[in-house]
Each structure stands twice: as C-alpha cells, then as structure tokens.
Amino acid sequence: xxxxxxxxxxxxxxxxxxxxxxxxxxxxxxxxxxxxxxxxxxxxxxxxxxxxxxxxxxxxxxxxxxxxxxxxxxxxxxxxxxxxxxxxxxxxxxxxxxxxxxxxxxxxxxxxxxxxxxxxxxxxxxxxxxxxxxxxxxxxxxxxxxxxxxxxxxxxxxxxxxxxxxxxxxxxxxxxxxxxxxxxxxxxxxxxxxxxxxxxxxxxxxxxxxxxxxxxxxxxxxxxxxxxxxxxxxxxxxxxxxxxxxxxxxxxxxxxxxxxxxxxxxxxxxxxxxxxxxxxxxxxxxxxxxxxxxxxxxxxxxxxxxxxxxxxxxxxxxxxxxxxxxxxxxxxxxxxxxxxxxxxxxxxxxxxxxxxxxxxxxxxxxxxxxxxxxxxxxxxxxxxxxxxxxxxxxxxxxxxxxxxxxxxxxx
Amino acid sequence: xxxxxxxxxxxxxxxxxxxxxxxxxxxxxxxxxxxxxxxxxxxxxxxxxxxxxxxxxxxxxxxxxxxxxxxxxxxxxxxxxxxxxxxxxxxxxxxxxxxxxxxxxxxxxxxxxxxxxxxxxxxxxxxxxxxxxxxxxxxxxxxxxxxxxxxxxxxxxxxxxxxxxxxxxxxxxxxxxxxxxxxxxxxxxxxxxxxxxxxxxxxxxxxxxxxxxxxxxx
Numbered sequence: 279x280x281x282x283x284x285x286x287x288x289x290x291x292x293x294x295x296x297x298x299x300x301x302x303x304x305x306x307x308x309x310x311x312x313x314x315x316x317x318x319x320x321x322x323x324x325x326x327x328x329x330x331x332x333x334x335x336x337x338x339x340x341x342x343x344x345x346x347x348x349x350x351x352x353x354x355x356x357x358x359x360x361x362x363x364x365x366x367x368x369x370x371x372x373x374x375x376x377x378x379x380x381x382x383x384x385x386x387x388x389x390x391x392x393x394x395x396x397x398x399x400x401x402x403x404x405x406x407x408x409x410x411x412x413x414x415x416x417x418x419x420x421x422x423x424x425x426x427x428x429x430x431x432x433x434x435x436x437x438x439x440x441x442x443x444x445x446x447x448x449x450x451x452x453x454x455x456x457x458x459x460x461x462x463x464x465x466x467x468x469x470x471x472x473x474x475x476x477x478x479x480x481x482x483x484x485x486x487x488x489x490x491x492x493x494x495x496x497x498x499x500x501x502x503x504x505x506x507x508x509x510x511x512x513x514x515x516x517x518x519x520x521x522x523x524x525x526x527x528x529x530x531x532x533x534x535x536x537x538x539x540x541x542x543x544x545x546x547x548x549x550x551x552x553x554x555x556x557x558x559x560x561x562x563x564x565x566x567x568x569x570x571x572x573x574x575x576x577x578x579x580x581x582x583x584x585x586x587x588x589x590x591x592x593x594x595x596x597x598x599x600x601x602x603x604x605x606x607x608x609x610x611x612x613x614x615x616x617x618x619x620x621x622x623x624x625x626x627x628x629x630x631x632x633x634x635x636x637x638x639x640x641x642x643x644x645x646x647x648x649x650x651x652x653x654x655x656x657x658x659x660x661x662x663x664x665x666x667x668x669x670x671x672x673x674x675x676x677x678x679x680x681x682x683x684x685x686x687x688x689x
Numbered sequence: 690x691x692x693x694x695x696x697x698x699x700x701x702x703x704x705x706x707x708x709x710x711x712x713x714x715x716x717x718x719x720x721x722x723x724x725x726x727x728x729x730x731x732x733x734x735x736x737x738x739x740x741x742x743x744x745x746x747x748x749x750x751x752x753x754x755x756x757x758x759x760x761x762x763x764x765x766x767x768x769x770x771x772x773x774x775x776x777x778x779x780x781x782x783x784x785x786x787x788x789x790x791x792x793x794x795x796x797x798x799x800x801x802x803x804x805x806x807x808x809x810x811x812x813x814x815x816x817x818x819x820x821x822x823x824x825x826x827x828x829x830x831x832x833x834x835x836x837x838x839x840x841x842x843x844x845x846x847x848x849x850x851x852x853x854x855x856x857x858x859x860x861x862x863x864x865x866x867x868x869x870x871x872x873x874x875x876x877x878x879x880x881x882x883x884x885x886x887x888x889x890x891x892x893x894x895x896x897x898x899x900x901x902x903x904x905x906x907x
Contacts (some may be wrong), residue, residue, distance in 0.1 A: 300841075302838070302839050302840055302841045303842070305839055305841070305842045306701040306703075306823075306843070306844060309701040309821055309823050309824070310701055310703055310819070310821055312821070313821055334795070342844075384703035440739055456708060459708045459812030459814060460809075460810065460812065462708045462812075464710045468707055469707065469708040470705055470706060470707055470708065471706035471707075471708055471814065552886045553787070615811050617759075617760075617808055622809055624758075626742070626745075626755065626759075627755075627756075627758070627759035628748070628759070629742070629748070629749055629755075630745075630746050633759065633808075636806060660744055663744035663889075664742075664744065667741065667743075667744070667842070669740070675706070677703075679703070680703040680704065680705045680817075680819050681705055683703075683821070683906055684705050684817055684819050688819075688821075689818075689819045689820055689821070
C-alpha cells in the first residue's frame, strides 16, 4: 500500500548548517524559498529506507518543510517480481546485458498503474525519482503543474530495449535532472544538472574526535605515524581494488606507506567475495596492506579511516557520481582519482585533486603528493571548498528551489 | 553620512545549469561548439565558471582552458584561453570571437591536434539565472556595508562580476552605485580594480569591506 512517508531526522534544522556554510548562504536559501511559501511539491521514489535516494530525501524533505514548502514524499509499492524487473532495468540502463520480455514490461506498467490509482496527485511540482515510478506521468493527464523526472543513474550507454521502452514516458515530462552532464542523453525536453549531495552532519561526514579516530586505527592495527593511502569502496571489479594494490606497490618502492582498502558488500554479494579473495591474493603477505570488509553500519569507522588518511584514492574503472570522492574532499583530503563518471566534476585536475588514467599514473600522482605535502594540503582545502559550494545537501535544497522558481516563472 | 537618492537593492541569485545537446571529444568539435553554442553557454563556461570556482586563486580561468589542459593536455592553448580576462568584455559575442580566434590560431599551428581524442568529453551547458530581491536596501554606505556582509557568494559575484554584462559597462553594480549615488569615485575605482582572478570571493569581499571602512573613517 502506498503511504506518505514520514521523513526521518526531524531534529536537523537549516540553522545547524550555519557553522559550515556561513549565515549569509543560509539566509539566501531562505530568501529564495520565501517566494515559494505554501507551494505544493510531491516527491515520489521506490524506497523509504536504504539507498542514496532515500538517504537524500530523508534529509531534504524536513529542510523543505522548514522552508514552508508544502512538500510530501510518496513511495510506490510493488511485489518482488516488480522490483526484480526494475533491478534488471537499472542494470540494463547502466549498459548491462538484458533480455527484453514483454511480460516484464506489462508487469512494470501494471504496477505503475496500481500506484497511480492509489496515490494522490495534483501538486504544483511533482518530482519522480528514477525509472521505477516513471510511468506515473500518466497521472498528469488533464492536470496542471510541473512534472520533473530526476534520474540518478548513468544513462550514457543504456540497453536500447529498456531505454526504448522508457523513453516515451521521459518525453512527457517538463524536464529531467541528471547527476552529471555525462549521464544525460539527447532529449527533446530540457535537461538540468543536479549533483548528488552528502550531508556534512551525518555520521559518515561529521567532525570526529581525534581520540575516536586513533581508536579506529588501533582497532585495525594501522600505524598512525606513517602515510596511509586509502580507497573506500565495495569489493567490485569496477572499483579496481587490484589496480589500487598495484599502484601502492609502485609507490612503496619510493615511500614507506600503508594501504587501506575498506568497503563492504563481500558478505552478501557472491562476486564481492571472489573479488575480495583476488585482492587478498595480490596483496600477498604485505603487513602494510589492510583489507577491511566492513558491515553496512560502519559509517563512523569509514569517516575515521578517511580522516586518518594521508591520501584518498578512487581508482574506479567506471563510476556513478562517486560520492566517496565527495566525502574525501569534504574532509580536506588530497585525492587521486580516475577520470570516469562524475569524478572529473569533483576532482578538477591540479585544483581540487589529481586525476589519473592508469595504474602507473595513479602511482605517480600519489608519489607526487607524498613529496609535496604543502601542495597536497592546498588541493585538500580547495576540494573542501568545492564540495561546500556544490555537493552538500544544502546545495541540493537550493537547486530544487531554483528549479521550482524557474519552472513557475518566478524571478 | 551621505544619503543616496536611489537605494542599492541587494539581490539573492541562484543558477540552474541546463545540459546542452552539444558534446566535444576533440579540439575540432570544441571549435565547432564554440561557434554554434548559445550565448548562455559561453556565459556558463566563462563568467559563471569563474564564480563557481571562486575559491581557486591560481590558474583557473574558464572551463574551456581547463579542458584544454586536463583533457587535451595542450598547455599552450590552455594558457592562451585562460589569459582572456572576462572583465574586458561587455558583450558575450566578443568573448566568443576571441575564444574562436585563439582556437583557430592553435589549430592552424598544430593541425595534427584537431582530431586527437580528449581524455574526457566537453559538455556544453547553459546558465539559467534566478534572482529574488533580498528585501534589504541601502541608502548610506553604512547600510551598504551591513548588506554586503549578508550576501552569499553567488549574489556577491552577481553584483561584482555578472553585472558587467547586464550594465554593458566596464564596471559593476557596487562601483556604479558608489559613483552615481554617493559620488565616491575613488571607492568605485578601487572596487572595480579588485582582481577576481587572484582573490576568492571571500577575500574580495574582505577587501571591499576594508575599502568601505577606510572611506567611512575618512
């Protein structure tokens, strides 16, 4: 049954961000919102908990309510078969293989139709997140209001069968939001840039006590006195953990350092387990390589590992937006990352970090930063400013307000 | 303290980025894009880019130059594009012409570079500007100073830099008001001389506040 979702974290308020953003920035968000007081907004997605979209909406909705927008959040429902199909669609839109079956399309449409009949519509602004509820655009028939499709996934190389099925629905929206220009497609409707965001007040990103950071290093037997290179990511071949180990092994010839590969997903993902074993094999018995398979509730530990690191690496072969890079930059960490997916939007080469295109290039950039700590610090500080300006939850709020103001012709 | 005939109206500004349908993967395609893209796109990748990256004070000028450096590895082209000072332009068409001229000169000198694949594509985007009056206005320099402290980065940049295109003058909103309304030509000149390429918006604002304090103390 479809229900309006109660957003969590009601205790966080816009003023809590003043120490991070400054009073003037927060005031301007209020100024923009003042023109939208009482305007109705509906957000629709497919899950209330778990996943990046729900995480963002859980924080975004209370902030929008505080700004006096009349906003509601609805979550569609469906059976296991529906969500298996949408998972397959998701992978296919990322370019994975998919054998199109008419019954899958029929069930997808039937589930959207059931949700359409159960849900209430009619807000001035309706934002539909991702492909799962995309066919709810049928509810627009005969109604006024602005309908926006927020696509959180990379559509640059989609499976043509799935994209061909979804495309006619996309065309009926007033606009689409993409996380990076590289994720967008040529569409006849306006496409806007909407970076994903991190919450600087969440466990994964908030400031930590130095004693806690030290205790985490002790627990994992990491030496705080020597440089620490870290990659935080799932044990997934597309994150190239084996490439990270090889880059570290090159660096190690020149500098006494340690490598931390920390992530999760190995326990519940058969391939993750295989990749983890491969990485352990490549790492051999080097005591300075720390491979940490962490449970999903390790936000504070990950935060501590990032803060304790000398350099953060994200040597992905393919990437979505790469929020682990955002997290690293927010913590003022010098970052070496691959120029894939949304990473170049965050790592502006030689300004907010260094980009690399190979194992050797990654190793060279790491060596360069280890030899030039003052420059490394500067890149970290500029990376922090870049995140503050563009990739925080407050930027996300501001972007939605701007979109609504523009759509409604208020300016 | 002198009171203006017309108050300074502070504005809150925010930008929406529209993703265009043009993409360049080579220098030849960038050149083509430069010729055909909208004025709003030239604005986004030059004026607005400087505002988006205001915290960078060394070597960042515009998106085209940054792409030539990071994605094409062509330092000479990057340097020449970066050397264009947007404060010299009151018309985007002039800025576009100079970007094209520099690109054409580089292509003529190094024709083999035209079709070399870039590390990453250049996506042409456009800016959509949304402004809302802040509801605060200044009639005196003292009131102006208070308002200045409450401006966000984007809005400060809107008044200091973006205004050049709006006014079609080689000046900015602040200097225009100081000179016309308060007859403070020297303050207007010093404000206009703040180097936005070597300052962050925060340090530019600090400079302006110091100029105002000196003026008020005089």
